[in-house]
Amino acid sequence: MALLVPEIMLNDGTSIPQLGLGTYRLDDDIAYRVASEALELGYRHIDTATIYKNERGIGKAIRESGIPRDDLYITTKLWNGDQPHARDAISSSLDRLGLEHVDLYLIHWPAPERGTYVQAWHSLHELRDAGLTTSIGVSNFLTEHLDVLAGVADTVPVLNQVELHPLLQQKELRGEHVARGIATESWGPLGHGSVDLAVEAPILGIIAAAHDKSVAQVVLRWHVQEGLIVFPKTSHKERLIENLSIFDFELSDTEMDGIRGLDRDHRVGTHPLDGNWD
Numbered sequence: 707m708a709l710l711v712p713e714i715m716l717n718d719g720t721s722i723p724q725l726g727l728g729t730y731r732l733d734d735d736i737a738y739r740v741a742s743e744a745l746e747l748g749y750r751h752i753d754t755a756t757i758y759k760n761e762r763g764i765g766k767a768i769r770e771s772g773i774p775r776d777d778l779y780i781t782t783k784l785w786n787g788d789q790p791h792a793r794d795a796i797s798s799s800l801d802r803l804g805l806e807h808v809d810l811y812l813i814h815w816p817a818p819e820r821g822t823y824v825q826a827w828h829s830l831h832e833l834r835d836a837g838l839t840t841s842i843g844v845s846n847f848l849t850e851h852l853d854v855l856a857g858v859a860d861t862v863p864v865l866n867q868v869e870l871h872p873l874l875q876q877k878e879l880r881g882e883h884v885a886r887g888i889a890t891e892s893w894g895p896l897g898h899g900s901v902d903l904a905v906e907a908p909i910l911g912i913i914a915a916a917h918d919k920s921v922a923q924v925v926l927r928w929h930v931q932e933g934l935i936v937f938p939k940t941s942h943k944e945r946l947i948e949n950l951s952i953f954d955f956e957l958s959d960t961e962m963d964g965i966r967g968l969d970r971d972h973r974v975g976t977h978p979l980d981g982n983w984d
């Protein structure tokens with residue numbers, strides 16, 4: 707099944723499975739169970755973060771899976787308060803995960819009020835050069851933050867992980883990404899558990915019925931056909947299967963356009979300028 711998931715090429719010559727598992731709001735025990743089930747089902751890409759406090763559970767699932775390390779793609783993220791000491795932060799994450807390196811390390815938020823994301827970006831280069839992470843990128847960065855990074859370093863983030871779903875399609879930012887060679891990851895691809903896309907956008911139900919698929923599958927398929935990287939979170943095994951089963955149908959141009967027309971600039975999560983927490 708894992709073989710069916712396409713790979714997206716990144717600007718540093720590596721590639722990332724386009725579909726993975728999100729793990730926000732899963733504690734260690736549940737993350738262990740869900741990640742174990744996901745790996746068994748064929749997922750090979752897992753997205754976690756220091757702040758999710760589930761790296762231990764995910765690491766245990768990875769170890770027990772017996773899957774060769776090279777077949778897995780593991781992302782974790784540098785928390786805001788750790789921006790001045792990224793080396794210690796990634797070492798602690800790797801200890802909890804039981805890994806020698808992650809595939810991708812992201813600055814979780816620009817946290818502009820803290821004034822330390824540029825320092826963190828320089829540190830991420832050192833972590834990559836030391837082999838602690840293969841690729842480096844950012845999350846929740848606006849164009850103005852990408853501009854700052856472009857002014858201080860030659861390396862372009864491989865990707866930017868931002869809130870993105872049919873009600874918030876980030877078209878302008880995605881245009882900037884394309885121009886700079888940055889891939890886009892969609893967090894909250896199904897609405898972050900905060901908005902019911904089927905209720906907000908009845909067209910999704912009509913498209914789903916036409917393909918004998920669920921609304922979630924149609925939305926995830928839309929992300930994939932848009933060239934986005936997605937990692938929906940679920941704590942239910944049947945939904946792990948459902949979310950992976952999106953590579954056996956295709957949305958037509960008309961259906962894609964219909965979903966593109968749902969964009970309302972409707973953010974359900976925190977605005978990037980406001981994510982300054984410790």
Ligand SMILES: NC(=O)c1ccc[n+]([C@@H]2O[C@H](COP(=O)([O-])OP(=O)(O)OC[C@H]3O[C@@H](n4cnc5c(N)ncnc54)[C@H](OP(=O)(O)O)[C@@H]3O)[C@@H](O)[C@H]2O)c1
Nearest residue numbers: 728729730753893894895896897898899922938939940941
């Ligand atoms: N960089 C950042 O700042 C940031 C912020 C937020 C999230 N993320 C990452 O992005 C991942 C995904 O985003 P998210 O967790 O916020 O939201 P999401 O994946 O859009 O939505 C998760 C919600 O959808 C439900 N769900 C999952 N599959 C479903 C299905 N097939 N049918 C119906 N409902 C379904 C889940 O419920 P059940 O669990 O009950 O199935 C949960 O309530 C996170 O887990 C995390 O890894 C990153």
